[in-house]
Amino acid sequence: MTNTLRLIPLGGLGEIGKNMMLFEHGRDILIVDAGIMFPEHDMWGIDVVIPDFGYLRERAGDVRGIVVTHGHEDHIGALPYLLGEVVPLDTPIYATPLACGLIDARLSERLSERTDLTGRANLRRITAGQGFRVGPFEVEFLAITHSIPDGVGLCITTDVGRIIHTGDFKFDYTPVRGGGPGFSRLGQLGAQGVLALLSDSTGSERSGYTPSEQVIVPALDRIFREAPGRIVVATFASLLSRVQQVINAAHAHDRVVALAGYSMLKTVEIARELGHLDVPKGLLVELGEALRLPETRVAIVTTGSQGQPEAALARMAEGTHRQIEIKPGDTIVLSSTPIPGNEEEVARVINKLIARGAEVIYPPLAAVHVSGHASREEQKLMLALTRPRFLVPVHGELRHLHAHARLAQEMGIAKENIFLLENGAVLELTRDAAQIVEKIPNEDVFVAGSGVGEIGPAVMREREVLARDGFVLAMVPVSAATGEVTSKPELVSRGFVYLRESGDLMERAAERAWQALRVSSPRREQTIIERTQETLGKFFYEETRRKPMVVAVVTKV
């Protein structure tokens, strides 16, 4: 029998293979990444979305290991739902030192809640350039650059051939810390022969090259030189190179740096321990201490650059932050751009900060942020270096994969050698062929509170109705003796109308239902309920042009 390798992207919200990718050789499975997605606006009450582990649950005994490309939530955030739940807690996890630190912090939080889980995670620290073997898979970590340090691409070799998985990447010749991308190694692998390239499609709608992180230096330098008071820089906690740049600018302009926001404190602590941040002695101080210094000596790095209502920056904007009150003279830098879907929230925070008198600087007003993902010319360079036989665009919605595919075709890759997968699709590779052979189930799995996968489409539809027009509950009194309705129903509503202003609407509704029930005097409970719901639904629509959820129940008297 010819050996085959099966590639299966998994994950949520239409991002293909971003959260998880399975490599399957014979019966052996290697998992690449295990991340979460954040819910979209109409996913009422959902905290996070995780990949569908249904297939892995059946095949748990065949999982040889987990490889993690970098420490972002959309690549590591689902590990607590996977380890000890689907695969054994001690399944080996291969990751770079910084990713290991972040994974460890994540898992510790979870394990402290789960007293039933004993043992601990089995983390294997690997650095870029190192290789290791997991079952039939030879894995090599490839140096790339991204918006978190210590991220890698993967070269995964089996007897079927060599696969390159870029992870999230951009080509930054001059990263803030650490080495640049391993261009020559990528070229060497390309010369030796690459069966398939799995390449980051996130930036495939953006022409040209993504600028180096270094372009931010002059913008920050100018802000630090000119700011008349405190400087507050909001960015992603994981964007450690940006934190380093703020530290550098503060050092150059004689300011101390303080941190605000739990995830910023946590991530910086881990990064410092692992030597991923250079902090001159005495530069990093407690927030309380910083606030006692002259304002021109202070810079604060905070979470909340996506406008998240619970994060530190939004609380400063609302005036509810415990320690920091924004005022005229403050300069606030949003060193980020809104992730699609967050535009409204970010705009609100900016407006509120300006209303408090602060000077707010954000892209495109100044060059204070660059993307962490390759633009189109970099995607071309990746293709030109690795010269794959087959291209599998990954990481992105279908539209991004599609744009990536068109770009590859412009470079001469034949359309039939490019595979646009959906999550759950199984791409089977042999030494000289590739085809989609089947589709395993893949659904977005919603996590809400402590429940995983309990909230499905039915509950979501109910929430949508409730969110739009609230509900009216009708309690219909029915004689226990005769089964007949004895009087008009009692109505309770929430989220529908403001009762003080709705006059006698509820009174008239109850009368109308009572009339309808008296006319036909049904005795079957189900008929009473249906008649009541129908009558009230119609009445409210006529009166208000709205459609609250109407629920009738029978109460025995």
Added chain:
Amino acid sequence: MTNTLRLIPLGGLGEIGKNMMLFEHGRDILIVDAGIMFPEHDMWGIDVVIPDFGYLRERAGDVRGIVVTHGHEDHIGALPYLLGEVVPLDTPIYATPLACGLIDARLSERLSERTDLTGRANLRRITAGQGFRVGPFEVEFLAITHSIPDGVGLCITTDVGRIIHTGDFKFDYTPVRGGGPGFSRLGQLGAQGVLALLSDSTGSERSGYTPSEQVIVPALDRIFREAPGRIVVATFASLLSRVQQVINAAHAHDRVVALAGYSMLKTVEIARELGHLDVPKGLLVELGEALRLPETRVAIVTTGSQGQPEAALARMAEGTHRQIEIKPGDTIVLSSTPIPGNEEEVARVINKLIARGAEVIYPPLAAVHVSGHASREEQKLMLALTRPRFLVPVHGELRHLHAHARLAQEMGIAKENIFLLENGAVLELTRDAAQIVEKIPNEDVFVAGSGVGEIGPAVMREREVLARDGFVLAMVPVSAATGEVTSKPELVSRGFVYLRESGDLMERAAERAWQALRVSSPRREQTIIERTQETLGKFFYEETRRKPMVVAVVTKV
């Protein structure tokens, strides 16, 4: 007494003076525009947001007329809520012919629903360049260009001085139809002296110049030349110049054009009647007829470019459009960019169209859309032409006004001569001074169904809780004789958990409540209700880490 002129911006959702601006001279009031805003994501169940008419309601007798700058919804959409409701139905409305046509259609729809309103609107057709008098206000319509034809700026002169209000504008030297902006007249007015400029701030975060509508011609031409089958172009119904461009491209490439979507049909009908569209004979056909022609002879112009779920394009993407089934070979052009907040919806539509095999073309992949608003260099040109003593940035959120103000300061306008107003702020102008003197009440007024202003913060908060975690209603049976709770409560829930998968959660919850009530055996109804709500809220949070709305009611048995 020195004469004064008072300027009062009104409107919704933090866009300053976009929906409405009041000019007040002595007791006389001139209203400029009356538009709506569309709700943000967390404004549950709200259809539209209209300006706060509280002040106008008190002063209705002093309103001399309404001037409309152009026919977009955010400038005319609130007229049905103003005319016949707040000011007399026959209050004169001064607008360009196309705006009059669109206003008339809007008002007719409303008046057909309101049989109690007699009479009709008093529309006065004015063209760019024309002047007219309304009470103490001399008004002149100024030629500008925007993304709807027949838009104007305003020169409003009283004995206090000359005010220029740009309306929504860009400077397009080569518009698709009609004349260009009246540069020389603006310059002449600037030379004669302008007391204050109210200028569109929408594009103040965008550097450079907004391209002319003409840049779209080569992109459309290429698409029409290369498309192997049907072409579907989605754009705003009001973007008539874009519709004209599609008509031109179709004519050049021997295709007919059909329309899809109610507002597209309606707007094109009005525009044709008023001579705002040039349609070669036989080019525009019914959709049904077009679908019977060879696919290479067909172009369809449709609504839904913002991803609105109920619009034609989304229905094509979902496969629920009555007439059009998207398939491989179709080329779909999104001739628009997402309005902030709509990114998720637009992305979903694009992904679904691609999944159906269509080729989807959208910015930035091709130059198929340009903005209708001035970029920073055009805002500078407006300032340079009109040379105002005072600048009042309008149309935009605070951040846009702020960026506009900084730009003006760079051009040498003194900071104290620039007024950043909020909605409801009253700017009082004399011949040589300006100051903010007071603030009248201004709140976002929500329209939901047939209710105007009935939904306030309390109902919205209830909806937010319901949207997140649903509700549980507990009916506690109480003896009519003794006032004692007789048995465990009956629970009804919606939008909380999927009951089939929640096991005995509800059963245990009822038991817990019953226990708590038995221990203390309260007889006061309010105490029973509070005890039940508290016990259940705590129980559900412990069990699920979620917080459904818990409502308890007492039923007498």
